[in-house]
Amino acid sequence: DFGERKGQAERMLGLMDVFLKNDPISLQKDILHHVEYTVARSRFSFDDFEAYQALAHSVRDRLIERWHDTLIHFKKEDPKRVYFLSLEFLMGRSLSNIVINLGIRDQFADALSQLGFDFEVLAEQEGDACLGNGGLARLSACQMDSLATLDYPAVGYGLRYQYGLFRQVIVDGFQHEQPDYWLNFGNLWDIERIHITYPVKFYGTVTDEFLNGEKCKVWVPGEMVEAVAYDNPIPGYGTRNTINLRLWAAKPSDQHDMESFNTGDYVDAVVNRQRAESISSILYPDDRSYQGKELRLKQQYFFVSASVQDIFRRFKDTHKKFDEFPEKVALQLNDTHPSLAIAEVMRVLLDEEHLSWHRAWDIICKIFSFTTHTVSPEGLEKIPVDLLGNLLPRHLQIIYDINFNFVEELKKMIGLDYDRLTRMSIVEEGAVKNIRMANLSVICSHTVNGVSRLHSELLRTKLFKDFYDLWPHKFQYKTNGVTQRRWIVVSNPSLCALISKWLGTEAWIRDIDLLIGLRDYATNAELHQEWKMVKKVNKIRLAEYIEVMSGLKVSLDAMFDVQTKRIHEYKRQLLNILGIIHRYDCIKNMDKNDRKKVVPRVCIIGGKAAPGYEIAKKVIKLCHAVAEKINNDNDIGDLLKLVFIPDYNVSVAEMVIPGADLSQHLSTAGHEASGTGSMKFLMNGCLLLATADGSTIEMVEEIGQDNVFLFGAKAHEVVALRKKGPTLKVPLQFSRVVRMIRDGHFGFEDYFKSLCDKIEGTSDYFLLGADFMSYLEAQAAADKAFVDEERWTKMSILGAAGSGRFSSDRTIQEYAENTWDIQPCRCPF
Numbered sequence: 001d002f003g004e005r006k007g008q009a010e011r012m013l014g015l016m017d018v019f020l021k022n023d024p025i026s027l028q029k030d031i032l033h034h035v036e037y038t039v040a041r042s043r044f045s046f047d048d049f050e051a052y053q054a055l056a057h058s059v060r061d062r063l064i065e066r067w068h069d070t071l072i073h074f075k076k077e078d079p080k081r082v083y084f085l086s087l088e089f090l091m092g093r094s095l096s097n098i099v100i101n102l103g104i105r106d107q108f109a110d111a112l113s114q115l116g117f118d119f120e121v122l123a124e125q126e127g128d129a130c131l132g133n134g135g136l137a138r139l140s141a142c143q144m145d146s147l148a149t150l151d152y153p154a155v156g157y158g159l160r161y162q163y164g165l166f167r168q169v170i171v172d173g174f175q176h177e178q179p180d181y182w183l184n185f186g187n188l189w190d191i192e193r194i195h196i197t198y199p200v201k202f203y204g205t206v207t208d209e210f211l212n213g214e215k216c217k218v219w220v221p222g223e224m225v226e227a228v229a230y231d232n233p234i235p236g237y238g239t240r241n242t243i244n245l246r247l248w249a250a251k252p253s254d255q256h257d258m259e260s261f262n263t264g265d266y267v268d269a270v271v272n273r274q275r276a277e278s279i280s281s282i283l284y285p286d287d288r289s290y291q292g293k294e295l296r297l298k299q300q301y302f303f304v305s306a307s308v309q310d311i312f313r314r315f316k317d318t319h320k321k322f323d324e325f326p327e328k329v330a331l332q333l334n335d336t337h338p339s340l341a342i343a344e345v346m347r348v349l350l351d352e353e354h355l356s357w358h359r360a361w362d363i364i365c366k367i368f369s370f371t372t373h374t375v376s377p378e379g380l381e382k383i384p385v386d387l388l389g390n391l392l393p394r395h396l397q398i399i400y401d402i403n404f405n406f407v408e409e410l411k412k413m414i415g416l417d418y419d420r421l422t423r424m425s426i427v428e429e430g431a432v433k434n435i436r437m438a439n440l441s442v443i444c445s446h447t448v449n450g451v452s453r454l455h456s457e458l459l460r461t462k463l464f465k466d467f468y469d470l471w472p473h474k475f476q477y478k479t480n481g482v483t484q485r486r487w488i489v490v491s492n493p494s495l496c497a498l499i500s501k502w503l504g505t506e507a508w509i510r511d512i513d514l515l516i517g518l519r520d521y522a523t524n525a526e527l528h529q530e531w532k533m534v535k536k537v538n539k540i541r542l543a544e545y546i547e548v549m550s551g552l553k554v555s556l557d558a559m560f561d562v563q564t565k566r567i568h569e570y571k572r573q574l575l576n577i578l579g580i581i582h583r584y585d586c587i588k589n590m591d592k593n594d595r596k597k598v599v600p601r602v603c604i605i606g607g608k609a610a611p612g613y614e615i616a617k618k619v620i621k622l623c624h625a626v627a628e629k630i631n632n633d634n635d636i637g638d639l640l641k642l643v644f645i646p647d648y649n650v651s652v653a654e655m656v657i658p659g660a661d662l663s664q665h666l667s668t669a670g671h672e673a674s675g676t677g678s679m680k681f682l683m684n685g686c687l688l689l690a691t692a693d694g695s696t697i698e699m700v701e702e703i704g705q706d707n708v709f710l711f712g713a714k715a716h717e718v719v720a721l722r723k724k725g726p727t728l729k730v731p732l733q734f735s736r737v738v739r740m741i742r743d744g745h746f747g748f749e750d751y752f753k754s755l756c757d758k759i760e761g762t763s764d765y766f767l768l769g770a771d772f773m774s775y776l777e778a779q780a781a782a783d784k785a786f787v788d789e790e791r792w793t794k795m796s797i798l799g800a801a802g803s804g805r806f807s808s809d810r811t812i813q814e815y816a817e818n819t820w821d822i823q824p825c826r827c828p829f
């Protein structure tokens with residue numbers, strides 16, 4: 001609807017082709033056009049990176065077309081939208097994913113090869129966008145892909161960090177962190193929106209004033225910065241729908257500069273500029289929660305305030321009555337990091353839109369839904385009242401008022417049960433008074449969910465028991481999922497082609513339940529042949545990468561045994577290393593004959609440790625020290641190798657996962673809320689050796705107990721085992737391998753002492769000793785299965801065939817139907 005500029009619009013349309021063409025000539029022309037005029041290099045001399053830039057610009061042009069059409073369609077249809085607020089999005093590389101979702105990869109590959117370039121070589125030029133730590137962050141990215149593919153009207157909001165997650169550099173086996181200058185060569189996949197900016201206020205005071213005789217609160221800020229939007233078009237697969245991921249960057253508010261300039265204090269102005277920009281400068285590199293860091297709180301409020309202002313602007317563009325707000329807006333809180341949005345929406349409705357408390361509260365309770373990714377109370381964010389009161393004085397007032405009303409209501413429902421009232425209060429009294437962001441989120445959200453069935457059970461029976469007993473209807477579970485577009489089609493094209501061949505269709509890429517069709521061929525010899533070939537091709541690629549990264553040549557006949565995820569005590573990478581030491585020790589004490597029966601292994605471990613997490617950093621060093629010993633022991637040869645893959649990120653995962661035979665998920669049961677890495681391995685025909693934790697339990701139900709190597713104490717047994725403490729019997733094999741570390745078999749015995757102290761006796765909180773024998777039995781079962789190629793391949797095919805449930809398409813469909821109440825809004829073009 002071009003309205004008054006109809007004439008002009010028609011002329012413009014006349015001037016431009018309706019859509020960009022994708023025939024080889026048009027593509028080659030476009031690429032060379034961008035070489036010459038966008039990258040500004042002569043078409044006769046440009047290198048791979050410049051070719052990548054020109055290619056990326058050509059792809060982006062076609063992305064933007066669909067993005068515009070989608071936004072125009074949404075504007076016209078004005079559907080209810082979901083706003084997905086997350087402080088982290090782990091996008092990785094974009095080029096390959098985008099051309100595949102647009103369905104033009106082959107066309108571009110052909111056009112490039114005619115220009116003498118290889119698409120994959122150019123795709124390698126792209127750096128990862130690492131705007132997140134781990135599972136939670138990558139889940140956000142997978143969910144954006146599914147929201148777009150399923151045609152849901154959605155917007156993602158986050159922060160555009162200048163520095164992503166640190167680069168992990170290993171020096172002498174020790175992790176060193178290097179800043180991730182990911183924007184050094186600019187980011188081709190986001191568009192700076194200089195006209196979409198919002199002021200964000202901090203500090204200051206709140207005064208009572210009278211407006212048209214009405215008493216109202218006025219917040220006079222002490223500091224102001226500008227939030228500028230950077231839009232990342234997210235294309236769906238097999239649809240024209242392309243939604244928006246809007247990331248905010250902090251810039252100084254010109255209001256601020258002028259003041260310093262007027263006072264002629266130039267230096268002050270520049271310092272203020274840097275201060276402002278520092279808000280969105282760096283991603284906090286810890287997968288655990290943060291307490292009491294002002295910059296972290298500033299980051300949370302900064303992106304929340306800009307996002308809420310943007311949501312209100314979009315709503316008010318076409319709506320006058322706020323009663324319609326819940327019919328058009330669903331706000332999803334990805335953990336408690338964005339939970340200040342509750343107080344911010346309340347502030348805007350009360351102080352700026354002047355709604356009554358009652359009407360404002362009614363809207364709040366209809367628009368917010370909250371997902372927690374945490375299992376333990378320690379992981380729940382708490383903000384010191386002083387810090388919040390100083391930075392956001394009006395929001396603290398509102399949170400106090402919300403809490404006062406809640407506690408008054410609660411007293412009516414549960415009487416004067418002070419212990420329970422104290423536990424449920426948003427305000428935690430004590431030496432340091434804190435705001436419990438999880439309690440605020442549960443109280444103000446109409447739906448609360450965990451990220452697996454077991455996790456939700458733990459929320460109902462432990463973490464949020466008090467709230468569940470009060471509001472059982474609020475609690476749901478939405479088991480996580482991953483997108484098969486990235487984790488099969490992009491990262492494993494040979495498996496993608498094989499699946500499409502045997503299913504006789506590519507429809508599974510949009511409708512993954514079709515994968516179940518592979519079950520019919522689980523014992524088909526021809527498929528077995530081709531299935532093994534695909535794995536071999538991917539193992540060769542992984543082996544080449546290992547040789548480049550570590551200089552180590554590994555045998556392709558060995559089982560590639562992988563554990564890649566953030567380094568955490570509860571994820572028990574240490575159990576894996578102790579198992580490897582045990583295997584090494586056993587082989588060393590074997591005679592020639594017995595060694596013939598040994599199943600060769602290449603053990604691959606990868607993952608970043610939070611910079612301040614000493615124990616996790618010691619685990620990385622131990623891994624290198626053990627590898628040093630084993631890999632240089634000619635007596636062992638190819639029977640056992642240990643490799644640490646440095647700087648594990650999305651692109652490295654896309655290379656490691658397709659090449660894995662076995663993947664390990666060893667968390668002490670009840671500690672991993674879900675886990676999503678396991679889902680990617682399963683989809684790629686990799687077998688799982690795991691504890692019955694998080695979403696693994698649901699995977700076993702989908703693919704069958706016989707197709708997974710389960711071990712260890714169950715979640716309900718862990719508590720009892722911990723109670724046993726010193727009476728808990730520890731197997732000799734366990735004490736022996738710990739002794740080997742203590743005795744310096746791998747050197748650095750003093751440095752590793754605290755690591756050993758943490759897993760012996762009563763301090764073995766994560767039960768490595770208690771689970772050790774069960775773990776070794778599962779490893780032996782995996783060895784036994786691996787040598788029976790037919791059985792192994794059948795298990796691998798049945799694993800992939802049963803992985804459909806773990807697509808983020810299923811997850812998003814459940815959220816859309818049971819939480820957000822939104823409907824698909826497909827772009828008709």
Ligand SMILES: [N-]=[N+]=N[C@]1([C@H](N)O)O[C@H](CO)[C@@H](O)[C@H](O)[C@H]1O
Pocket residue numbers: 134135136137139287373374451480672673674675676694
């Ligand atoms: N934050 N957080 N939590 C996690 C992961 N560490 O990012 O969220 C992930 C995504 O929900 C979960 O899979 C994982 O179990 C959980 O620990």
